[in-house]
Amino acid sequence: MRWPQIAAKSRDETNDALCAITLAMLRDARGRPDERLLRRALRDWAFVVPQLDQRRVPGEVQLALRWVAASSRPLTDLLDPAVMRAVLEALRLKQDGTARGCRDPAPQAQGPGQRCALRHRAV
Template identity: 40%
Template structure:
């Protein structure tokens, strides 16, 4: 479930300029934000910075009412990190 959340969380950011490295952001989400057992643990500085930036640049939840936002999220789920199609059950 965390992998699916990571895939769609990073897509609808408002401003991609100055974004953290994609792997750092995915690691931050997977290992801290979407991991309730580690969420409140101290984070390395690059992880903390990536999560703070994502919080500042994420679109509001109401944006999920827009077809374009949902389409981007679904497209992200349909592709693996290397750009190849994901398995249909993913």
């Protein structure tokens, strides 16, 4: 069982967000693995709680995760507005480049033009 405290859809969305943030926080460094491999390594191996019968991590995934560890920016880089904007933009977009849908907790309390206003102002 993974992340038993939250629903499967929430786990999936959290995993996607962690992947987007991590990818946005990577430096341009030599030896960057393929984008699909990076996403798979992060999504299927880095951001899951290990089970007792943990599977063997494939060699290419191990290399990709080592590259991520070596190429990740320090969190203090988020103080740079350009870096923070890139992270927020990564959270705003899906993998295919289209904007994510917006889920407001109380849409009936807002006027029609105010939906997702905070998210759009942040980016």
